[in-house]
Amino acid sequence: MATVSFQQASRIYPKADRPAVDALDLDIADGEFLVLVGPSGCGKSTSLRMLAGLEEVDSGSVLIGDRDVTDSPPKQRDIAMVFQNYALYPHMTVGENMGFALKLAGVKKTEIAGRVAEAAKILDLSDYLDRRPKALSGGQRQRVAMGRAIVRSPQVFLMDEPLSNLDAKLRVQTRTQISALQRRLGTTTVYVTHDQVEAMTMGDRVAVLKDGVLQQVDTPGALYDRPANVFVAGFIGSPAMNLVTGDAVDGGVRIAGAVLPVPRAQLTRAAASNGKVTVGFRPEALHLVGRGEGVPVEVNVVEQLGADAYLYTTLAGGDDDVMHTSDVVVRTEPRSAPAAGQQLWLDVREGDLHVFDAATQQRVS
Amino acid sequence: MATLALPGTETTAVTPVDRPERRGGKGSRSGKAGPVTYTLLTLTALVSIFPLYWTVVAGSHTNAELAGSPPPFLPSASLFDNFKLALEQAPIGKAILNSIIVAGSITVGTVLFCTLAGFAFAKLQFRGKGLLLALVIGTMMVPTQLSVIPLFMMIADLQWVNQLQAVILPTLVSAFGVFFMRQFLISALPNELLEAGRVDGASTFRIFWSIVVPVARPAMAVLAMLTFLTAWNEFFWPIIALTTANPTVQVALAGLGSGYVPQQSVIMAGTLLGTLPVLIVFTILGKQIVGGIMQGAVKG
Numbered sequence: 001m002a003t004v005s006f007q008q009a010s011r012i013y014p015k016a017d018r019p020a021v022d023a024l025d026l027d028i029a030d031g032e033f034l035v036l037v038g039p040s041g042c043g044k045s046t047s048l049r050m051l052a053g054l055e056e057v058d059s060g061s062v063l064i065g066d067r068d069v070t071d072s073p074p075k076q077r078d079i080a081m082v083f084q085n086y087a088l089y090p091h092m093t094v095g096e097n098m099g100f101a102l103k104l105a106g107v108k109k110t111e112i113a114g115r116v117a118e119a120a121k122i123l124d125l126s127d128y129l130d131r132r133p134k135a136l137s138g139g140q141r142q143r144v145a146m147g148r149a150i151v152r153s154p155q156v157f158l159m160d161e162p163l164s165n166l167d168a169k170l171r172v173q174t175r176t177q178i179s180a181l182q183r184r185l186g187t188t189t190v191y192v193t194h195d196q197v198e199a200m201t202m203g204d205r206v207a208v209l210k211d212g213v214l215q216q217v218d219t220p221g222a223l224y225d226r227p228a229n230v231f232v233a234g235f236i237g238s239p240a241m242n243l244v245t246g247d248a249v250d251g252g253v254r255i256a257g258a259v260l261p262v263p264r265a266q267l268t269r270a271a272a273s274n275g276k277v278t279v280g281f282r283p284e285a286l287h288l289v290g291r292g293e294g295v296p297v298e299v300n301v302v303e304q305l306g307a308d309a310y311l312y313t314t315l316a317g318g319d320d321d322v323m324h325t326s327d328v329v330v331r332t333e334p335r336s337a338p339a340a341g342q343q344l345w346l347d348v349r350e351g352d353l354h355v356f357d358a359a360t361q362q363r364v365s
Numbered sequence: 366m367a368t369l370a371l372p373g374t375e376t377t378a379v380t381p382v383d384r385p386e387r388r389g390g391k392g393s394r395s396g397k398a399g400p401v402t403y404t405l406l407t408l409t410a411l412v413s414i415f416p417l418y419w420t421v422v423a424g425s426h427t428n429a430e431l432a433g434s435p436p437p438f439l440p441s442a443s444l445f446d447n448f449k450l451a452l453e454q455a456p457i458g459k460a461i462l463n464s465i466i467v468a469g470s471i472t473v474g475t476v477l478f479c480t481l482a483g484f485a486f487a488k489l490q491f492r493g494k495g496l497l498l499a500l501v502i503g504t505m506m507v508p509t510q511l512s513v514i515p516l517f518m519m520i521a522d523l524q525w526v527n528q529l530q531a532v533i534l535p536t537l538v539s540a541f542g543v544f545f546m547r548q549f550l551i552s553a554l555p556n557e558l559l560e561a562g563r564v565d566g567a568s569t570f571r572i573f574w575s576i577v578v579p580v581a582r583p584a585m586a587v588l589a590m591l592t593f594l595t596a597w598n599e600f601f602w603p604i605i606a607l608t609t610a611n612p613t614v615q616v617a618l619a620g621l622g623s624g625y626v627p628q629q630s631v632i633m634a635g636t637l638l639g640t641l642p643v644l645i646v647f648t649i650l651g652k653q654i655v656g657g658i659m660q661g662a663v664k665g
């Protein structure tokens with residue numbers, strides 16, 4: 001077990017016009033489960049591969065514990081990696097796959113057998129040790145890939161979207177198993193995913209990346225409650241946070257003819273550059289108010305999920321230059337959900353309005 | 366009418382009822398091959414086997430019998446007499462041994478070196494890779510005849526004339542083999558497998574040996590078979606570099622049955638002796654070759 005630290009680490013692919021990972025600064029504590037999340041092409045897998053030693057670090061450094069491993073080959077880093085497509089050796093049995101790294105390290109056969117059997121027991125693979133990967137189901141292959149990582153007892157586990165090839169039900173099941181396993185072993189883990197639900201449910205902390213730049217790193221709760229910028233606000237949470245840009249007026253922001261109150265200090269900072277302010281509010285932060293009292297919307301679609309209902313609405317009315325096509329998602333009680341086509345008035349619960357500078361996209365509230 | 370019908374209407378409901386009938390129909394694709402296919406396959410098989418069969422027939426008669434009308438169509442017991450004659454006239458036993466050594470060494474060398482080079486060209490990153498590959502492929506365009514004289518001068522300088530290494534060394538690696546293995550490994554070997562090997566702590570050579578070779582085995586078997594056959598049948602360079610005192614099979618056969626009237630039956634018996642080892646190799650590797658071709662088909 002060890003800490004991991006990226007210090008101004010950058011990776012620029014040959015012939016690329018911008019870095020795939022741009023001056024990444026990230027400290028991961030000993031035993032922590034850190035999730036790297038972001039849309040495709042954001043540099044999350046590249047960051048993981050830089051830590052694994054599979055990708056060059058063009059500038060900056062990468063540390064595991066207090067060792068600078070920037071230029072070390074993977075085998076000197078004491079890491080184990082789970083790949084997206086598992087990368088199991090097709091000609092080896094499950095047992096051989098799991099024991100290969102130990103065999104290369106010159107560990108005695110009896111000890112390899114013992115450690116493989118132990119890992120197989122944890123992962124419920126004891127009956128499959130003599131099978132080849134092609135004779136296993138997707139979930140079993142995934143567990144073999146995990147087993148290959150844990151038999152080595154490495155300092156750091158690296159996982160590159162290990163659940164993306166599983167079906168939805170198995171993914172949820174395996175998600176909890178991986179979390180439980182990590183807590184039990186206490187090994188520092190860096191986990192890459194594009195799925196923000198996976199990130200929020202698994203990580204002790206979550207690092208959000210976009211275009212190779214770290215946007216925010218914090219606990220799942222803090223990311224949800226206080227997103228640092230418009231990108232994080234829109235990326236974390238499902239359905240996403242509603243983000244609307246409007247003019248700063250006296251006392252607040254004008255949205256579809258209504259004014260959402262914003263404290264003066266925040267309003268001044270947010271509107272400093274161009275007089276416009278972006279406000280964000282989550283679907284559950286909205287509540288219905290009387291006719292003409294809040295932001296007017298028209299219901300397009302009602303999604304019934306059983307426990308909740310989501311109203312997909314469009315801003316209506318008003319004569320300002322707000323984009324009238326903006327969609328606003330509202331969470332309501334499923335039993336008393338309004339019908340499609342109905343007009344409603346919404347207000348944001350106090351303290352649940354996120355205010356961003358429309359020009360810099362940074363949080364000001 | 367069917368295009369206008371909405372799902373769930375009568376028209377769409379009829380479709381599933383139609384299907385089983387079509388499946389069971391005469392034009393079914395899922396059933397066994399028809400008589401036309403079998404006839405064509407049988408004819409192709411007969412045409413392919415006939416030269417070998419004729420070698421057996423011709424090798425088991427005398428020149429006079431072969432010249433008769435109609436010619437014989439069944440083998441006779443004198444095949445073994447002709448074998449004996451062939452073995453007396455040319456050192457076929459030694460030639461077969463030499464050919465096994467030559468073709469075997471060339472096959473082992475070609476498969477090993479081409480797999481190594483193919484792996485490097487397919488998966489490793491190094492400066493000048495594209496140019497080097499172009500050079501390797503470029504050598505395929507140079508005709509063998511062009512290199513014969515300088516090659517002969519070289520082996521003469523090395524005093525290798527009439528020695529087996531003179532025919533083994535120049536063909537220990539082939540541009541075709543390098544290209545063939547590269548193409549196979551590009552598609553059959555996922556990069557993650559190599560990365561998993563690196564993370565597991567394997568050196569590049571260990572990755573080659575423990576991961577690349579097992580994955581490449583079907584392609585290596587195909588290359589081995591092709592190389593062995595080519596090396597076994599090679600005539601042009603061996604007849605220049607070797608003499609009938611230390612020949613390969615093809616060189617020995619060239620000196621067989623010569624005289625005022627060529628002895629066709631002895632030549633055929635000798636040819637049969639020279640072909641048998643190849644047939645045996647083909648039988649052993651046959652399953653692997655089919656496996657290799659099948660694997661390529663599935664991957665594609």
